[in-house]
Amino acid sequence: MRVELEDLLLSRGPFTLRGSGTFEEGVHLVSGAVGSGKSTLALLLAGLLHPGSGAIRRQGVSSTLLLLQFPEYHVTSPTVAEEAGSWGLVPDDVLARADLADRGDDDPFHLSRGELKRLILACTFMRDPDLLMLDEPFSSLDCAAKQKACRMIEERGRGITIIFSHERAVLPRVDAIWEMEGGILTALGNVPGAIPRWRHAPPYLAYALDRGARPENIRLEDAREAICRIQG
Amino acid sequence: MQDPRLRLLSTVVLSLAAFASTMGAVVALVWWLVFTPRTKALPRPGVLFSLTAMIALTALVSAWGGGPGLSYFIRMVVVLLLAAWAYTETEEGEVLAVAVWALGKRIGFEIGLIAEMGLTGLLVIRQEIDQARVALALKGIPIGARSIVPIAVLLIVTQIRRADEVARLLVVRGYALGGRICPRFRTDPRDILASVSAVILGLLSCFPVRDVFILLG
Numbered sequence: 114m115r116v117e118l119e120d121l122l123l124s125r126g127p128f129t130l131r132g133s134g135t136f137e138e139g140v141h142l143v144s145g146a147v148g149s150g151k152s153t154l155a156l157l158l159a160g161l162l163h164p165g166s167g168a169i170r171r172q173g174v175s176s177t178l179l180l181l182q183f184p185e186y187h188v189t190s191p192t193v194a195e196e197a198g199s200w201g202l203v204p205d206d207v208l209a210r211a212d213l214a215d216r217g218d219d220d221p222f223h224l225s226r227g228e229l230k231r232l233i234l235a236c237t238f239m240r241d242p243d244l245l246m247l248d249e250p251f252s253s254l255d256c257a258a259k260q261k262a263c264r265m266i267e268e269r270g271r272g273i274t275i276i277f278s279h280e281r282a283v284l285p286r287v288d289a290i291w292e293m294e295g296g297i298l299t300a301l302g303n304v305p306g307a308i309p310r311w312r313h314a315p316p317y318l319a320y321a322l323d324r325g326a327r328p329e330n331i332r333l334e335d336a337r338e339a340i341c342r343i344q345g
Numbered sequence: 346m347q348d349p350r351l352r353l354l355s356t357v358v359l360s361l362a363a364f365a366s367t368m369g370a371v372v373a374l375v376w377w378l379v380f381t382p383r384t385k386a387l388p389r390p391g392v393l394f395s396l397t398a399m400i401a402l403t404a405l406v407s408a409w410g411g412g413p414g415l416s417y418f419i420r421m422v423v424v425l426l427l428a429a430w431a432y433t434e435t436e437e438g439e440v441l442a443v444a445v446w447a448l449g450k451r452i453g454f455e456i457g458l459i460a461e462m463g464l465t466g467l468l469v470i471r472q473e474i475d476q477a478r479v480a481l482a483l484k485g486i487p488i489g490a491r492s493i494v495p496i497a498v499l500l501i502v503t504q505i506r507r508a509d510e511v512a513r514l515l516v517v518r519g520y521a522l523g524g525r526i527c528p529r530f531r532t533d534p535r536d537i538l539a540s541v542s543a544v545i546l547g548l549l550s551c552f553p554v555r556d557v558f559i560l561l562g
Binding site for chain 2: 179
């Protein structure tokens with residue numbers, strides 16, 4: 114299972130997106146500043162936008178799903194339970210997973226943005242597609258919910274998961290890192306080799322690298338462990 | 346047409362003429378062909394098709410009941426073309442400026458503000474329909490009668506909620522009645538030609554011209 118980008122090019126007004134590379138099975142993090150083109154790339158990979166030139170080839174991918182940055186854009190039903198049902202899932206299971214068991218009859222727009230994000234995150238993970246793309250999955254979430262989202266990503270255990278995020282505090286264990294800057298997508302490679310080349314690395318990783326530590330992955334605990342190792 | 350006052354005048358006069366008679370509609374259509382960017386001022390094909398289909402359906406029902414179905418179809422399609430042109434050409438703030446220019450800082454501002462909010466609402470609805478299409482596509486739900494009803498309900502509820510939020514925001518910012526703006530308009534010589542033509546054509550199509558010529562003779 115893989116997704117190949119071949120000389121991808123999309124121009125919209127003054128903005129141009131370019132990228133090449135292959136997303137293999139595993140968890141990929143596409144990091145970059147706000148406005149760098151991450152969401153546009155996500156829409157391209159989901160087939161919701163079409164490139165001006167170049168190609169996206171999906172091999173062995175039979176189902177694709179994109180979590181949009183703004184959870185309210187997913188809502189198509191008048192109640193929380195019906196919204197969960199509109200994803201083709203059993204509402205009670207979704208509500209339990211999203212910690213919203215007693216909110217089934219509520220209007221989705223009466224949920225806080227964090228609650229709505231939890232609901233949509235639960236729906237996307239329970240659909241379990243081959244290619245799952247998460248556009249800013251941690252935005253609007255509190256620390257505990259971010260950690261829970263990280264666990265869901267790590268426990269997925271199959272298919273291709275691509276996280277598009279500028280998050281620099283709570284991150285999951287990933288297999289590969291990509292950078293997006295000014296519309297240019299750059300593959301940094303697999304973790305841990307890619308970590309020293311990562312210019313958008315969170316401060317705790319930069320600190321660990323400065324101290325001469327070599328973290329195994331990109332989580333805070335990986336940086337801590339690496340520092341502990343060199344300090345004995 | 347740059348001057349929104351002349352654009353509004355032309356639209357109103359020609360729409361009335363088109364609505365009043367088939368001859369008026371033909372005259373308005375000729376004006377539309379001469380003075381507007383024509384196809385560039387049309388709504389998206391899907392929207393145009395739906396609106397035209399609704400008009401055609403009503404016309405068919407009218408014709409079936411012995412009414413002037415074809416005439417109704419021609420008249421309403423021309424009104425639709427004029428409305429589409431006026432909507433496409435209108436820029437943000439222009440309706441407020443025209444209302445204040447015409448009716449003053451109190452009533453004019455109120456009417457202008459409501460109209461501006463209505464136009465913004467149309468734009469927001471268009472964006473929300475696009476978002477709903479994407480959401481349905483991601484969920485794998487085909488767009489059909491079963492999906493359109495909940496989406497329509499959602500759009501209406503969202504619009505009511507947004508209107509309430511805007512009203513509260515205006516109150517928080519101290520809005521009570523009226524306001525002060527200094528509307529400025531740019532008038533191109535072609536605008537004057539187009540609007541004078543619209544008024545003349547509109548009047549000629551509404552009045553019994555043959556009688557006028559008999560009187561003159």
